Amino acid sequence: MPAKRPPVPLSRERIIEAALHIADSQGLRRLTMRRLGDALQVEAMAIYHHLPRGKDALMDALAEHVTAVHAEPADSWQESARAWCRASRAALREHPGVLALALTKPPKGRAAIALMEQTEQLSDAGLPDPAQAVRALRAYVFGSVAVEVQRSGWADSPADGAEPWRPPSAGGGSAAADADFEHGLDALLAGLNPRRTEAER
Amino acid sequence: MPAKRPPVPLSRERIIEAALHIADSQGLRRLTMRRLGDALQVEAMAIYHHLPRGKDALMDALAEHVTAVHAEPADSWQESARAWCRASRAALREHPGVLALALTKPPKGRAAIALMEQTEQLSDAGLPDPAQAVRALRAYVFGSVAVEVQRSGWADSPADGAEPWRPPSAGGGSAAADADFEHGLDALLAGLNPRRTEAER
DNA sequence: ACCTGAACACCGTTCAAGT
DNA sequence: ACCTGAACACCGTTCAAGT
Numbered sequence: 001m002p003a004k005r006p007p008v009p010l011s012r013e014r015i016i017e018a019a020l021h022i023a024d025s026q027g028l029r030r031l032t033m034r035r036l037g038d039a040l041q042v043e044a045m046a047i048y049h050h051l052p053r054g055k056d057a058l059m060d061a062l063a064e065h066v067t068a069v070h071a072e073p074a075d076s077w078q079e080s081a082r083a084w085c086r087a088s089r090a091a092l093r094e095h096p097g098v099l100a101l102a103l104t105k106p107p108k109g110r111a112a113i114a115l116m117e118q119t120e121q122l123s124d125a126g127l128p129d130p131a132q133a134v135r136a137l138r139a140y141v142f143g144s145v146a147v148e149v150q151r152s153g154w155a156d157s158p159a160d161g162a163e164p165w166r167p168p169s170a171g172g173g174s175a176a177a178d179a180d181f182e183h184g185l186d187a188l189l190a191g192l193n194p195r196r197t198e199a200e201r
Numbered sequence: 202m203p204a205k206r207p208p209v210p211l212s213r214e215r216i217i218e219a220a221l222h223i224a225d226s227q228g229l230r231r232l233t234m235r236r237l238g239d240a241l242q243v244e245a246m247a248i249y250h251h252l253p254r255g256k257d258a259l260m261d262a263l264a265e266h267v268t269a270v271h272a273e274p275a276d277s278w279q280e281s282a283r284a285w286c287r288a289s290r291a292a293l294r295e296h297p298g299v300l301a302l303a304l305t306k307p308p309k310g311r312a313a314i315a316l317m318e319q320t321e322q323l324s325d326a327g328l329p330d331p332a333q334a335v336r337a338l339r340a341y342v343f344g345s346v347a348v349e350v351q352r353s354g355w356a357d358s359p360a361d362g363a364e365p366w367r368p369p370s371a372g373g374g375s376a377a378a379d380a381d382f383e384h385g386l387d388a389l390l391a392g393l394n395p396r397r398t399e400a401e402r
Numbered sequence: 403a404c405c406t407g408a409a410c411a412c413c414g415t416t417c418a419a420g421t
Numbered sequence: 422a423c424c425t426g427a428a429c430a431c432c433g434t435t436c437a438a439g440t
Contacts, residue, residue, distance in 0.1 A: 010423080033414060046424050048415075055414065100301035103347045105356050135348050136385060143344025146304045147336050155306050184337060184392075191388045211404080234433060247405050249434075256433065 010042055012050050016061050023062065023097030027158035031097075033058075060108060063101040066091050068110035070117070077125030078189050081133075084118055085141050085185055092145040096154045103142050126194075133192050140188050148177050211243055213251050217262050224263065224298030228359035232298075234259075261309060264302040267292050269311035271318070278326030279390050282334075285319055286342050286386055293346040297355045304343050327395075334393050341389050349378050 008014070018039045023031045033055060037044035051057040069091050071084035092102055107115055115134065122130035149155075209215070219240045224232045234256060238245035252258040270292050272285035293303055308316055316335065323331035350356075 032412085034412080043425055044413095045415080045426085049423060100305045103304050104301045104351065106351045106354050132381065135352075135381075139341070139344030139348045139385075141344070142347045143340030143342070146343045146347070147340045150305065150307045151336075153307050180333065180336075184340075187388075187392045191385075191392075233431085235431080244406055245432095246407085246434080250404060 010040060010046055010050060012061070014040065015047060015050055015058070016065055019058060019062055020065070020095055020098065024095050025097070025158070027155075028097055028100060059101055060105065062098045063105040064107075064109050064111045066095045066098050067102045067107060068114045070114055073121050077122050077127065078193075080121045080125075081118075081137055081189060081192075082185060084114075085137055088138075088141045089145055089181060092141070093148070096149045096152075097158065099145065099149055103146060127192070128194055136188065136192065140184065144181055144184065211241060211247055211251060213262070215241065216248060216251055216259070217266055220259060220263055221266070221296055221299065225296050226298070226359070228356075229298055229301060260302055261306065263299045264306040265308075265310050265312045267296045267299050268303045268308060269315045271315055274322050278323050278328065281322050281326075282319075282338055282390060282393075283386060285315075286338055289339075289342045290346055290382060293342070294349070297350045297353075298359065300346065300350055304347060328393070329395055337389065337393065341385065345382050345385065 015036070019031055019036055022035060022039060033047060034044040036058075037047060040047075047058075048054055051061065053060075067088075069084055069087040071080065071087050074080045074083055092099055095102075115138075119130045119134045122133050127133050216237070220232055220237055223236060223240060234245040234248060237259075238248060241248075248259075249255055252262065254261075268289075270285055270288040272281065272288050275281045275284055293300055296303075316339075320331045320335050323334050328334050
């Protein structure tokens, strides 16, 4: 019987991946340094070598991971905004276990950079207050995902599956939620428009 | 020297009040059964007599407390909706320490009842899909409070004051946030309107 | 009925030590 | 450089016991 040497060395990425899996399948309160070590086939203390600030650093990294979305600028600012709103929603929905962190922790690192890029895209398109527009769009994504995940009852039974998460498919399920999201997004984008009609007459 | 007998007996209300104070001033992660006991001048184990399911029950109670807002029905459904949106926002802003719970935990008890009341108010006003309207309004409140609290950097320094919380008053502070909120709320309410103009012609 | 004390299993983090 | 083992202070929760 061959002696087991850790096949793949520990890394920040592998730690975050494993942490997301635990949080999504068992809930944030069960995400523990020791359990995380077990999942990675390593003593919990080894994690500190890759995340020096310990659990706080882990929480920050999780929030950043699920919140730092990048989307290529499109033809119109509306399409650009639509793209990263959809991407943000998808990322948040995929990881309900860290949603509380994502909605609550101020953006840092790559998340903060992504925010700046988005603001710049809207600024280049000539929007009068691009920062405010980005805030409004972020608020929309945050709010709709929060309500959707709340409604799914995820927080009540976070121990069912190992997969990312599947909204209750029958009756008021994912398709209706998607339609609601797109509909509200359209309305918001229309509201953000520097009302061309008014200026033209 | 008179012997100190606990002056006021422990109660569910006093426990929740103290817990909110700790969460808002020090952060949710520092809200501990033992610390809570200290704040209440009692051994931690005494709390279990009033909250049998322990810390889980406490978390539920906190989410419910900050999320169960009641507002009297007004003349129009718009004014009713405006009233409880404002009340919800105020309650959430007052307690940033439990915002993560409020946005994440499915509504129970008085919170669920408040939701039903709101749906009924919109239903009585003849809105085609009152449940969806309530969801949209809730999402709006959740999202705007989330970005506002995030922006305030509260999660980065939850140890500064004992008072509920004061948004950074200078430069993009509370007044601008209020105006943004009202403006967006107007737009949303307009969008929810069963477009009278279209039906009339 | 309401609270305490001791106990148990578990947690985050440190530090010296191993390789 | 990367990981382990032992240790420390702290945590949630139980249970029998006190009043």
